[in-house]
Every structure is written in C-alpha cells, then in structure tokens.
Amino acid sequence: MPKPSNKNEIIAAGLHVMFRKGYHGAGVRDVVAEAGVPQGSFTNHFRSKEVFAAEVLDHYFAHTRKLVGDALNDRSLRPRERLLRYLDIITKRLANDDYLRGCLIGDFSIEVSQVSELLRERLAEIYKEWCKPFEQCVAEGQQAGEISAQFSASDLADFLLTSWEGAILRMKVERGPEPLDRFKRIAFATVFAAERLDRA
Structure with a gap:
C-alpha cells in the first residue's frame, strides 16, 4: 500500500514560512517542522528549494x-466599482494580518528575481496572467465611459497592479493602511476617473 503524500501539507507550510522568513531565510527544516512531516518527505517531492518555491x-x-x-x-x-472592490478585499486581508504580511508575489519579485531565473520567469508569467482580468474590466469601464480612455486598458491594468504592489511594500514598512488608502484615493480620482467633459 503506497504511503500517503504530504506534498500539499509541505506546500502550505512553505507558504507560511516564506511569508515569515522570506525565500532565503526559509530552510527545509523550517518547512518540514511547520508541516509536521519527516525531512525525507520534502526530498521525495521536490528536487530543489527553487522548484519547491515555484510550487508555493x-x-x-x-x-x-x-x-x-x-x-x-x-x-x-x-467595472470601476469592481476594481475598487478587489483592492478593498485585499486591504481587509492585510488588515487582518496587522499589516505585517504583504503579497508573496511582490516579496519574491524583490528577493529572488536576480538570483533565480526559474522563479523570475514564473513571476513574469504570473504578472502577465494577473493583468488580463484587470485589463478586461478596465476596457469595459472605458467603453461605459466611467474610466478615461487616455491610456490603453492594458497599460492601466499594469499600472494598477504595479502601483498596488508598491503601496503594499510601503504598508509593510509603515505597519498601517495609509499607503493603501492613499493609492486608492489618488488613482481613482485621476487615472481611473471618467474623462472630464469640461476640459478645454
């Protein structure tokens, strides 16, 4: 009878450990201790820490x-309300963690993109996929006239996620919501506002 797999438990544990310690600070021993499994379980499922981090x-x-x-x-x-709704959902989750934990995608972008080509390429793929539904929502908002069409929907989607990740990094430094709230106030009063009809 085959032994039960601990792979999912190890991945979940890896997420918790890497949020606390980062990619470089998270050791295999930390991960298996968090998962409550033997260290051999890790090497049975993952050929390297780099491959493991990609799965996390x-x-x-x-x-x-x-x-x-x-x-x-x-x-x-x-559409415009949906964009704000997403940011509000994330803000609430960050508040629940007392603004100590940010976004693993942003954390990895800073920590590993210069040392791991595998992870850098995966991050690039994630950003590309992540932007698509935002691009579609922005385009819908532009068609409805509630978001300015001064910039393309793809550029605005990229700006939204890139700037939001920056706000999350500042939030972690300041341990409070103001960087997140500031971004929402300014972005949705400017680049995500409707085209002004009274412009000369």
Missing part, C-alpha cells in the same frame, strides 16, 4: 486568482 508561488497565485475572480466577475457592480 503557484499555490499562492491560485488563491489570488480566486480573489480576483470574486471581485471582477461580480456583475452587480459597475
């Missing part, structure tokens, strides 16, 4: 993808 990143992004879908597919809200 995919696990995290799968959850992020669901949050995006929950917000941007809510047809009871107008």
Whole structure:
C-alpha cells in the first residue's frame, strides 16, 4: 500500500514560512517542522528549494486568482466599482494580518528575481496572467465611459497592479493602511476617473 503524500501539507507550510522568513531565510527544516512531516518527505517531492518555491508561488497565485475572480466577475457592480472592490478585499486581508504580511508575489519579485531565473520567469508569467482580468474590466469601464480612455486598458491594468504592489511594500514598512488608502484615493480620482467633459 503506497504511503500517503504530504506534498500539499509541505506546500502550505512553505507558504507560511516564506511569508515569515522570506525565500532565503526559509530552510527545509523550517518547512518540514511547520508541516509536521519527516525531512525525507520534502526530498521525495521536490528536487530543489527553487522548484519547491515555484510550487508555493503557484499555490499562492491560485488563491489570488480566486480573489480576483470574486471581485471582477461580480456583475452587480459597475467595472470601476469592481476594481475598487478587489483592492478593498485585499486591504481587509492585510488588515487582518496587522499589516505585517504583504503579497508573496511582490516579496519574491524583490528577493529572488536576480538570483533565480526559474522563479523570475514564473513571476513574469504570473504578472502577465494577473493583468488580463484587470485589463478586461478596465476596457469595459472605458467603453461605459466611467474610466478615461487616455491610456490603453492594458497599460492601466499594469499600472494598477504595479502601483498596488508598491503601496503594499510601503504598508509593510509603515505597519498601517495609509499607503493603501492613499493609492486608492489618488488613482481613482485621476487615472481611473471618467474623462472630464469640461476640459478645454
């Protein structure tokens, strides 16, 4: 009879440990201790820490993808409101963690993109996929006239996620919501506002 796999437990444990200690600070012993499994279970499933981190990143992004879908597919809200809804969902989750924990995608972008080509390429793929539903929502808002069409929908989607990741990094430094609130106030009063009709 085959032994039960501990792979999912190790990946979940890796997410917790890497949030606390980062990629470089998270050792295999830390991860298996968090998962409550023998160290041999790790090497049975992952040929390297780098490959393991890629699976942890995919696990995290799968959850992020669901949050995006929950917000941007809510047809009871107008497109611009859906964009804000996503940011508000994330703000609430960050508040629940006392602003200590940010976004693993952003953390990895800083920590590993210069030392791991495998992880850098995976992050690039994630950003590309992550932007698509935002691009679609922005385009819908532009067509409805509630978001300015001065910039392309793809550029605005990229700006939204890139700037939001920067706000999260500042939030971690300041241990409070003001960087997040500041971004929402300014972005949605300017680049995500409707085209002004009174412009000369």
